[in-house]
Amino acid sequence: MINVRHLIKRFDGNAVLDGIDLSIEQGEIIVVIGPSGTGKSTLLRCLNFLEKPDEGHITIGDLSVDAAHARRDEILALRRRTAFVFQNYALFANKTALENIAEGLIVVNRWPKKIAHSRAHEILTSIGLADKADAYPASLSGGQQQRVGIGRAMAAQADVILFDEPTSSLDPEWVEEVLALMKQLATERQTMLVVTHEMSFAQDVADRVIFMEGGRIVEQGPPSQLFQAPEDPRTRDFLRKVLVNQPINPLG
Amino acid sequence: MNILNIDYMVGLVPILLRYLPLTLAMAFAGMVLALALASALAVIRVLRIPGLNGATLLFISFFRGTPLLVQLFLFYYGLPQVLAFLTQINGVTATIMGLTLHFAAYMAESIRAAIIGVDRSQTEAALSIGMTNGQLMRRIVLPQATRVAVPTLMNYFIDMIKATSLAFTLGVTELMGATQKEAAGSFLYFEAFVTVALIYWMIVEGLAWLQRRLETRLNEAYRR
Numbered sequence: 209m210i211n212v213r214h215l216i217k218r219f220d221g222n223a224v225l226d227g228i229d230l231s232i233e234q235g236e237i238i239v240v241i242g243p244s245g246t247g248k249s250t251l252l253r254c255l256n257f258l259e260k261p262d263e264g265h266i267t268i269g270d271l272s273v274d275a276a277h278a279r280r281d282e283i284l285a286l287r288r289r290t291a292f293v294f295q296n297y298a299l300f301a302n303k304t305a306l307e308n309i310a311e312g313l314i315v316v317n318r319w320p321k322k323i324a325h326s327r328a329h330e331i332l333t334s335i336g337l338a339d340k341a342d343a344y345p346a347s348l349s350g351g352q353q354q355r356v357g358i359g360r361a362m363a364a365q366a367d368v369i370l371f372d373e374p375t376s377s378l379d380p381e382w383v384e385e386v387l388a389l390m391k392q393l394a395t396e397r398q399t400m401l402v403v404t405h406e407m408s409f410a411q412d413v414a415d416r417v418i419f420m421e422g423g424r425i426v427e428q429g430p431p432s433q434l435f436q437a438p439e440d441p442r443t444r445d446f447l448r449k450v451l452v453n454q455p456i457n458p459l460g
Numbered sequence: 461m462n463i464l465n466i467d468y469m470v471g472l473v474p475i476l477l478r479y480l481p482l483t484l485a486m487a488f489a490g491m492v493l494a495l496a497l498a499s500a501l502a503v504i505r506v507l508r509i510p511g512l513n514g515a516t517l518l519f520i521s522f523f524r525g526t527p528l529l530v531q532l533f534l535f536y537y538g539l540p541q542v543l544a545f546l547t548q549i550n551g552v553t554a555t556i557m558g559l560t561l562h563f564a565a566y567m568a569e570s571i572r573a574a575i576i577g578v579d580r581s582q583t584e585a586a587l588s589i590g591m592t593n594g595q596l597m598r599r600i601v602l603p604q605a606t607r608v609a610v611p612t613l614m615n616y617f618i619d620m621i622k623a624t625s626l627a628f629t630l631g632v633t634e635l636m637g638a639t640q641k642e643a644a645g646s647f648l649y650f651e652a653f654v655t656v657a658l659i660y661w662m663i664v665e666g667l668a669w670l671q672r673r674l675e676t677r678l679n680e681a682y683r684r
């Protein structure tokens with residue numbers, strides 16, 4: 209359903225993404241791991257054109273975009289088919305929780321305000337924040353803000369939700385509730401591409417884990433295979449360092 | 461020192477207040493025009509629009525770098541000598557022009573700072589759900605920038621109200637010009653200028669009160 213071909217992104221001549229090929233099935237949950245500075249965020253940002261890739265093709269459903277020659281309307285169309293969850297939540301500070309979720313429906317999808325708000329209410333209920341509808345971001349905890357951030361992405365009805373380290377800015381006490389919501393989305397078979405350091409989430413939820421290094425996909429496979437029997441020495445090296453601090457249950 | 465002539469002062473107030481509408485009208489006109497111009501200049505600066513950006517920098521530099529009184533004299537006495545079509549320019553128009561250009565230069569920088577101050581990640585969030593630049597400016601960035609800019613802009617407005625008194629040097633009979641005339645007739649300079657000072661002070665205090673109420677409302681979304 210989603211097809212990425214030979215995606216390249218350079219910063220100051222450095223290829224931060226060095227020819228990424230990736231296919232994602234409808235309903236697939238993919239976790240991307242890898243060392244810092246490897247291009248994980250850049251990959252996600254290129255997929256909805258927060259960064260403009262230098263080369264490559266991105267296909268989502270019947271929409272196919274040649275990155276080097278992407279037109280404005282193609283970029284907008286692509287963004288409407290992808291939704292982004294940010295590490296620092298990035299909620300609209302001047303809007304309530306409800307308005308944050310309804311905003312895209314009203315402005316982008318041109319829904320009447322009333323209908324957008326009632327849809328936003330449904331989403332708030334499903335993420336367990338119905339009582340916070342009228343709260344502004346500044347008055348919410350980190351975990352609540354990130355759940356609203358996920359709610360905003362859910363409202364977009366995107367073909368895929370891109371998560372860039374959604375729990376990395378959170379105080380430890382809020383991590384679980386955000387992961388629980390992501391697991392809930394996974395059981396609903398929402399297609400997701402998740403960059404995270406939460407290895408147990410990858411183990412429990414992912415259909416496929418991708419290990420990236422140096423702007424390339426080094427190795428990928430189901431979590432059982434990638435975690436228990438990594439083939440590439442770079443993967444083994446990375447996992448050894450990470451899993452020391454974060455043991456995962458090998459039986460998953 | 462003679463004792464203050466309170467009766468004269470009390471009697472002077474209604475006379476001077478007849479000129480208050482002109483003073484306020486010049487300030488309001490100047491403020492509205494300056495806001496519009498300053499917003500345009502700020503957007504040019506934020507987006508670094510080629511060609512216009514340099515001109516904007518020069519404009520801001522000149523109008524911040526020279527005294528308002530010099531600018532007013534330039535418009536009223538100077539320019540009509542070189543630009544024939546400006547011969548009809550009257551003191552009120554010249555004042556509004558001067559106030560607009562002078563204060564726009566200052567306000568452009570506050571507005572620009574306020575726009576830049578809005579967390580960049582909110583812009584990205586808006587883009588990520590498919591909003592256009594215009595939509596995200598209107599619905600996300602400008603409302604937040606407004607809240608940041610309002611206290612500074614109100615201060616400029618207050619400054620502008622007081623600066624309208626310079627119009628009297630262009631022969632305009634506004635609050636200050638009227639006071640000057642009354643004082644010259646009565647020779648009670650001290651009483652007259654204390655009275656007009658009190659009038660300006662009251663106006664400014666009234667505005668400061670409005671400003672506090674406005675800020676409370678604008679800050680509603682940000683209380684923890």
Ligand SMILES: Nc1ncnc2c1ncn2[C@@H]1O[C@H](COP(=O)(O)OP(=O)(O)OP(=O)(O)O)[C@@H](O)[C@H]1O
Nearest residue numbers: 219220224242243244245246247248249250251373
């Ligand atoms: N806007 C930019 N301009 C220049 N260089 C950039 C920019 N954004 C990212 N980079 C560089 O690209 C490389 C990849 O960055 P990216 O943020 O994608 O890595 P990452 O895998 O997400 O790392 P982390 O785990 O630390 O988040 C880094 O070397 C980074 O410095």
Ligand SMILES: [Mg+2]
Nearest residue numbers: 248249250373
């Ligand atoms: Mg990153």
